[in-house]
Amino acid sequence: MAQIRIDHLRKDFGSFNAVKASTFTIEDGEFFMLLGPSGCGKTTTLRMMAGLEFPTSGQIYIDGEEVGQKPASQRDIAFVFQMFALYPHMNVRRNISYPLVSQGMKRAQVRAKVAEVAGILGIESILDRPVGGLSSGDRQRVALGRAIVRDPKAFFMDEPLGALDAEFREHMAEELRALHDRMGATTVYVTHDQLEAMQMGDKIVVMNHGVVEQFGVPQQIYDWPATRFVAAFIGSPAMNFLDFDGTVGKHATSVSFGGATFDIPEQLDGARGALTLGVRPEHVHLSDAARYRGRIVAAEYLGTTQIVTLDTAHGPVKARIPSHERVQVGSTTGLDLDPRKLTLFDATTGRALVSAANQGVLSHG
Template sequence: MAEIVIRNLRKEFGSFTAVKGSSFTIGDGEFFMLLGPSGCGKTTTLRMIAGLELPTSGEILIDGEDVSQRPASQRDIAFVFQMFALYPHLNVRRNIAYPLVSQGLPRAQVQAKVAEVSRILGIEHILDKGVSGLSGGDRQRVALGRAIVRNPKAFMMDEPLGALDAEFREHMAEELRALHDRMRATTVYVTHDQLEAMQMGDKIVVMNHGVVEQFGTPQEIYDHPATLFVADFIGSPSMNTLHFEGSFTRGDARITLGGIDIATPQLREEALGRKLVLGVRPEHVTLSDDGAYRGRIEAAEYLGTTQIITLSTPHGALKARVPSDRVVRTGDAVGLTFRAERLSLFDAGTGRAFRTKANEGVFHG
């Protein structure tokens, strides 16, 4: 397996810049997610790591070796794509064996490797079937098998579950993660689905318009978004953002929101007379009779064990995730309290999060 280091990676297509100076490190054996909306540069980044596109500038190091200008054939990388890319005229066994046969390996060695991989993936019973008649899930397993059989330094996966229906996609995501945990193979996985990234990834890079917005573990990114874009993109529902004007100084542990003091993590920066944004996850909002900050209930969405309450406040709409047995009525005015240590503060102009005692050491690259 391999560590992959990306330094100031940039890709231009004529006057359009698809990737703008990305830097991050993919640890040896990590399941690494490139996450973002369509057109954010995540697939272009994957293709540059794989050697299918050469960067305009920057470095790509695999196992400490600079491969930035080498083609894919010289990088020992295996690919798994959304559309499977199987040979329809070959059966499952021959599809999996193809990379080894093309390398001229002895027949006995090829047969042993195919048997081993098919056992790992649980597809021994379909080895002699044609691929055209297989289900989407089985075809994806065959595509995985053809990648695994080579034992490459790293796997590149470009939305490999995107063509599957929602229920089976969740099942295959669990299988992929379990397969990774057995093999400990360095894997770079592109997706636009933040739930898929949070479920499967060891580390996540969140991209937007060619820029790395944040790099970290799923928990770091969820608990401490580095930008307003990440706060909105990660989470279902996403983080609440309440817009206001105010000031604070380094060392403060509260802000003033509509004339009411709100406790926050201790602040490590200063902002005077700025347009600010307070961020709070729905599960960190409590409906409280004695809460000084007030909101009005607009709607309730029942989700089984919990319900999502939508409220209007003087600083914007807000959602609260509360137990389903909490009785609420549309139109009621209620007090609101926020879990202080889980709040985020952002500069409305730049979109960047202010550093606090809670998020120290979290933001990377």
């Protein structure tokens, strides 16, 4: 297995800049997620790492070797596509064994290796079946088997669960993560699904318009987003944003707007002008005693919790509260915000201001 290092990677298609100077490192054995909306550059980045596209500039290092201008065949990686890309005229066994046969491996070794992989994936009973009649889940397992049978340095996966229905997709996500843990393989996985990324990834790169917005472990990215885009893209519901004009001094521990004062983590940056206070729904609490007020416009029951939507003077707010808490649509209530979990953003740049709470994350993100 291998460490993968990306250094100022850029890709242009004519006048269109698809990837803009991306830099990050994937450590040996990590399950690494490339996350972002459609068209953000994540698949282009993966294809450059795999050798299916060549970068306009920048370097790609796999296991310490610079491979940016080498074709895929010289990188010792395995690629799993969304649409499986199986050979329809071959049965399962021949599909899995094809990479080994192409390398000239002896028949006995091929049989042993295919049997080992089939055991790992739980597909021993379908080895002699044609792939055409298989379920989507079994076809995905065969595609994975063909990838892992070679013991490559790294696995690259481009939305491999995208064609599955929601229930089976969740099941296969668990299986993929378990497979990764058993094998200890370096895996790079592209997805637009932030829940999938949070569920499976050791580290996440969040991309938007060809730019790496943030890089880190899932919990850090969720708790302390580096940009307003990340805060909105990660989380369901997304982070709430309260927009206001004001001044935040260096070492400030509170901000005031809307007739209320909010305690915040100590600010290590100063800022003035258009600002945004960000808070996750689970860190909003309803309290009649609170001075910042909102009118309840909706309540969505989710079993153990409910999502309450409020209109406020500085923007809509969603609160995740226990389902047994009684709320009345149309009534007005106060909102308390957990001061330990608030993020201030520069509304012009969209960047988070550095505070005592997020400085360790943002300095590495």
